[in-house]
Amino acid sequence: MLRRAGVVGDPAGHSLSPAIHRAGYAAHGLDWVYDAHTVPAEGLDDFVRGCAADPAWAGLSVTAPHKDAILAHGDPDEPTRLLGAGNTLIFGPTPRVYNTDVPGFVRAWRAHRLADIRSAAVVGNGATARSILLALAGLGLRDLVVLARVPQRAEALLELAAVLGVVAEARGLEEPLLAVDLVANTVPAAATAPHATRLAAAAGVVFDVVYDPWPTPLARAADAAGTPALNGLDLLAGQAVDQFFLMTGHQVTFEGCRSAAEQELSRRSRL
Template sequence: MLSPHGGGRVCAVIGHPAHHSLSPAMHRAAYAALGLDWDYQWHDVAPDQLDGFVRGLDKPWRGLSVTMPHKEAIIAFGSPDEVVTLTGAGNTLVLGESPTVHNTDVAGVVNAVHLQRDGIEAITIVGNGATARSGLVGAARLGARRATVLARRPERATGMADLGRAVGVEVTILPLGHTPPAADLVFSTIPTSGIAEHAERLAGTAELLFDAVYDPWPTPLGQAAESTGTPILSGLHLLAGQAVDQVQLMTGLDIDLDTLLRAGLDELARRSAHGAVGGV
């Protein structure tokens, strides 16, 4: 049975891999700012270890941040909230007598976009995985009514159209190589290698760009944003934006996004100075 060190509560990020996550830096900064004697760890948990890991957590454990490849499997370990039910993906497990599963990636998209603008009417989403689904629901909460989904395998993206209908967004699915119609926001959820040849073209189709990747930076989309003068948000903004809600769910206390963003930037600078390899 896994137990924390010290007398406070403990949370952690789990994934495979997980050791490169910036979540520990952000959540520890939140605890310090909130005056909490809590710990936040990282644990590399392979898919076949997930059940044993979660069931082995004892009473002092309060919550888990959940990254790939566990965002779908984690739903089995608690009662899902409305967003988890919509997206089929969770990234937060709050422990206790009645564990609950949440998807704060949707809030992360909303919180990050609000740094640049109040809302959007149309979005282009690159990809159709768990983060893309969260982006679509987030876009609906930002006021979007139209979405273009660019997918490497369009026949596998039909679920995005179903999700769009559920949240009141009209979804058009196109192959990744197509040029989408003009939009307020392009939200890319695919790896750097997949977006590279399309970045310049996509950068010219929206007023704001958002790349869910943050390291290494700049990504091809980040470089395209610089060359076109288009504002861009990175995966660091997404991570900080969703951590705002995670901290609230786990501690019951509110933290500002700037505190988390600064902690992430400081940790990236520290790793760069020490030649550490970054990751999500």
Template sequence: MRCAVLGDPIAHSLSPVLHRAGYDAVGLDWTYEAHRVAEGGLADFVATLDEAWCGLSLTMPLKREALDLADRVSDAARLAGAANTLLLVDGAVHVDNTDLPGAVSAIRERFESSVTSASILGAGATAASTGLALAELGVTTLQVHARNAERAAPTVAAIGAHPTAPEVTVRGLAEATTGEVVVSTVPAGAQDAATVERTAGAAVVFEVIYDPWPTPLAAAATQRGQVLVTGLDLLVHQAALQFTAFTGHAAPLAEMRAAGEAALVARST
């Protein structure tokens, strides 16, 4: 069987490393590749797939357009307004969002205290899924820091539609963050000294970027002694859920994480 991760850019993705390690651990002779697919190209790619294909992992900029292809949309994908997982089932397309439950697991693995307020840097599809994860964990007030308030509207609407109805406000990227948790979905190059300084008051810094590593925010969090939830934590937990959806096997989480850690070390040397 064949699976793959799609996106643009895609060369940096660790998903092939994680999924292949999972296949090796459970003894599956499956393949998992990375394919660069630009915005607007998902439908054409899916149209070329034959019965050997089982599923796709989706990254930016394809997460929202996946919904338009779906015959079935999971509750998580509908809530987030985005899908990172596409399953091919008897000729039908099913989509899901494992970023949301993956983010919940990633945070809880590192931080068990209550969470009531938070800030998110960035306003794309990943911001929506992590914002919903924060609502699942009990956050009632959330600030979304965006370059463009108008473009943040779908993310704000998605988070606000959570059954707990958290209060969501939009602020500029240069405004102060608040809350126990700060989530960063912005590129490392956008993390200037002022941005890093604004995260100093949080108990938890959740850096969803994993390449390059460490990012300025991650390095500062480590130096300050803040709890750091990493992009690899999120990647492993969401990939484990995808792995089970694709294969029907329980995901070998330890082996997948070890493979990801080794790959990041190799990239940094």
């Protein structure tokens, strides 16, 4: 039987996940189909139910804005329940929801042979920020500054930090920042552009969730400061390793996933 998987989001057409998963299928000789599906919030329930009713479907990769809502469609594992957000739905007698962004960030960090983290500043307070916080806690994080345009909206992230034993505070994005091991940006590049030089100067390492277009203003500032920079391709490739295994039972590598994503970006740039 032909098996199916895909990525669901709004929009989803820009996603590099099809290129990554299809490369994995080719490497393992799997007769699988993986497509991108743009589904608005009001259509998510019907779309997921339709997939679940078809035994050909193995699972879904889940991107914005559905990472919170997808928890209603399966039994979340403990990290996903803690975060209140998932990025992987696996169909079956008991559908399950996972968040592979968490181990994916750790995998990307280790792939670059970077040291454990004691202090960090995270820009933003959404689902990706929560996932990165949980990943950082596993890498030894002790102190966190949440930078937000409206610091009062970071309350949920501060509560998660407290659960994880991380000392955290929220500040305005424009406020001064002391030196930290990592500055992680989870918001659109335009929001950090006016602050890029200052943020990069405070960072031992920069991570920007954006990967296209690259470099972002924050990445350019990091390069000028001689600061290592990771981008969204690192997270995308890292999370795909576990996601591919959950869907297929086969292993892929971080390097293979990142290469597939880079090749697809290069192909698109020539169109």
